[in-house]
Amino acid sequence: MTLAKKKPETNDATDAASATANPMRSHNVISELEHKRDRARDGGGSARVEAQHAKGKLTARERLEVLLDPDSFEEYDMFVEHRCTNFGMEKNKVPGDGCVTGHGTINGRMVFVYSQDFTVLGGSLSETNAQKICKILDMAMKVGAPVIGLLDSGGARIQEGVDSLGGFAEIFQRNVLASGVVPQLSVIMGPCAGGAVYSPALTDFIIMVRGSSYMFVTGPEVVKTVTHEIVTQEDLGGADTHTHKTGVADLAYNNDIETLLQTRRMYNFLPLNNRDGVPVRPTTDPADRIEMSLNTLVPENPNRAYNMKELLERIVDEGDFFEIQPDYAKNIIIGFGRMEGHTVGFVANQPTHMAGCLDIDASRKAARFIRFCDAFSIPLVTFVDVPGFMPGTYQEHNGVIKHGAKLLYAYAEATVPKITVITRKAYGGAYDVMSSKHLRGDVNYAWPSAEIAVMGPKGAVEIVFRGKYANEEEQQKLIDDYREKFASPFVAASRGFIDDVIRPQNTRWRICRSLAVLRKKNLQNPWKKHDNLPL
Numbered sequence: 363m364t365l366a367k368k369k370p371e372t373n374d375a376t377d378a379a380s381a382t383a384n385p386m387r388s389h390n391v392i393s394e395l396e397h398k399r400d401r402a403r404d405g406g407g408s409a410r411v412e413a414q415h416a417k418g419k420l421t422a423r424e425r426l427e428v429l430l431d432p433d434s435f436e437e438y439d440m441f442v443e444h445r446c447t448n449f450g451m452e453k454n455k456v457p458g459d460g461c462v463t464g465h466g467t468i469n470g471r472m473v474f475v476y477s478q479d480f481t482v483l484g485g486s487l488s489e490t491n492a493q494k495i496c497k498i499l500d501m502a503m504k505v506g507a508p509v510i511g512l513l514d515s516g517g518a519r520i521q522e523g524v525d526s527l528g529g530f531a532e533i534f535q536r537n538v539l540a541s542g543v544v545p546q547l548s549v550i551m552g553p554c555a556g557g558a559v560y561s562p563a564l565t566d567f568i569i570m571v572r573g574s575s576y577m578f579v580t581g582p583e584v585v586k587t588v589t590h591e592i593v594t595q596e597d598l599g600g601a602d603t604h605t606h607k608t609g610v611a612d613l614a615y616n617n618d619i620e621t622l623l624q625t626r627r628m629y630n631f632l633p634l635n636n637r638d639g640v641p642v643r644p645t646t647d648p649a650d651r652i653e654m655s656l657n658t659l660v661p662e663n664p665n666r667a668y669n670m671k672e673l674l675e676r677i678v679d680e681g682d683f684f685e686i687q688p689d690y691a692k693n694i695i696i697g698f699g700r701m702e703g704h705t706v707g708f709v710a711n712q713p714t715h716m717a718g719c720l721d722i723d724a725s726r727k728a729a730r731f732i733r734f735c736d737a738f739s740i741p742l743v744t745f746v747d748v749p750g751f752m753p754g755t756y757q758e759h760n761g762v763i764k765h766g767a768k769l770l771y772a773y774a775e776a777t778v779p780k781i782t783v784i785t786r787k788a789y790g791g792a793y794d795v796m797s798s799k800h801l802r803g804d805v806n807y808a809w810p811s812a813e814i815a816v817m818g819p820k821g822a823v824e825i826v827f828r829g830k831y832a833n834e835e836e837q838q839k840l841i842d843d844y845r846e847k848f849a850s851p852f853v854a855a856s857r858g859f860i861d862d863v864i865r866p867q868n869t870r871w872r873i874c875r876s877l878a879v880l881r882k883k884n885l886q887n888p889w890k891k892h893d894n895l896p897l
């Protein structure tokens with residue numbers, strides 16, 4: 363859906379004046395209108411705006427200007443005011459009540475937005491500004507357009523008590539109903555604490571600003587009182603904590619402007635809703651581009667690493683790969699790219715990190731991404747180089763069984779086109795999990811360097827031939843025999859588990875052609891109320 367550029371405002375002074383019969387009365391209404399608009403635009407006043415700028419932060423309205431196409435923003439509910447009378451609040455009203463809401467466009471595609479204004483009562487959530495957010499969530503659902511929230515808030519408006527808490531829950535309910543219907547992005551640009559964190563957590567992607575945003579359920583003071591731990595705001599819930607350690611946030615950038623520009627870039631990859639299909643961007647990159655450099659990407663020595671990101675960047679249109687969660691569970695890569703102009707979701711093991719092993723974090727990271735892609739009809743392309751699941755008590759005691767099952771589940775339930783390329787190792791359960799033929803992979807390719815087996819040659823020999831070799835030399839011979847037999851794609855190909863063994867240089871055009879064939883794929887899972895994903 364591409365929108366025409368907005369005409370000059372229809373609800374401004376000149377239009378309203380010509381539409382009103384009584385010139386005297388209209389003059390009063392118009393000046394009141396303008397006065398109220400100015401009050402709303404001023405937010406919490408110049409001192410608080412300066413304080414916001416002094417922290418390196420833009421105001422709620424400035425942020426929308428960066429996020430949206432010029433002149434595309436149409437604001438709703440500019441005159442909404444809170445109704446609280448506790449603690450003298452009736453004297454503390456700002457039109458709009460600390461949250462700017464409406465819709466606009468990003469590169470001509472529609473998006474609904476809300477932007478919390480920290481200069482008005484710390485951007486705190488009131489009953490009324492919660493209603494504003496709910497209104498745009500409802501509208502977005504009706505018309506099928508994504509929602510981007512810019513969060514900068516002290517949480518529930520303390521003076522309002524349960525009215526504010528109710529407002530939060532109304533938003534949560536809508537976040538859940540909108541999940542899988544329209545993409546929802548949360549950009550954390552200041553405080554986000556207490557129960558307020560659960561709205562972003564329910565949305566599809568969280569983007570944070572380094573140094574000025576944080577998210578936690580209870581802040582450092584409460585932590586100190588309850589657990590006697592001393593921790594800074596930044597360590598507890600800053601952008602680096604959430605993008606490196608917890609995986610709660612997907613991306614972090616250095617300042618407001620970079621964050622908003624990258625949010626625009628990410629938005630360009632996303633479908634508008636779950637029925638619209640992926641956006642298509644014209645490209646000059648030929649679908650049949652041969653990429654000779656891929657022939658030497660995988661080292662001769664099977665124990666040497668190579669950077670899977672290089673493969674992704676050489677495969678996608680114009681090298682434009684948008685990685686999600688680049689700093690979390692680096693043993694697996696997820697992100698968006700385009701093939702022949704169409705958005706594709708990529709999942710790939712990363713041999714440079716933990717040899718590309720699957721573990722708890724990697725499984726959760728990839729599973730959630732796969733489910734997002736499946737919900738919004740984004741085809742999946744998977745590159746496999748995986749020696750198996752990570753062994754150890756940490757993994758077992760923290761539930762790698764359940765978490766690994768999430769990844770398996772996500773691939774198995776996905777009905778979007780699924781293309782898999784095994785570049786090197788595909789061992790054990792991880793072979794099955796990584797979009798194998800057996801999980802309804804549509805087209806499964808292998809490079810000649812692929813090794814598909816129950817486990818690596820050394821481990822296999824140690825189990826199968828235990829006590830049957832006298833020295834290291836004999837053991838090595840058995841390892842070499844095993845490698846000869848299994849460390850190739852041909853056993854799997856002879857069973858039809860691999861559709862073709864392809865030269866690395868041809869990977870892009872083979873994938874493009876398969877995606878074109880699968881564009882009309884129609885596959886449905888059996889009817890159910892909902893599934894029971896191993897949470």
Ligand code: HXC
Nearest residue numbers: 483484486515516517518519520521530553555556557558
């Ligand atoms: C009303 C609030 C507010 C709030 C801040 N303000 N938070 N007003 N309700 N929740 C007001 C302040 O009184 C102040 O007003 C202005 O916003 C700026 O706040 P400062 O404290 O001066 O700013 P700063 O030093 O940057 O500190 C920001 C802050 C702090 C860390 C967010 O304000 C703070 O701790 N606020 C309370 C956070 C909190 O406990 N919220 C409730 C969480 S529980 P003036 O007039 O002086 O400028 C929750 C439950 C949700 O949210 C449950 C959902 C399930």
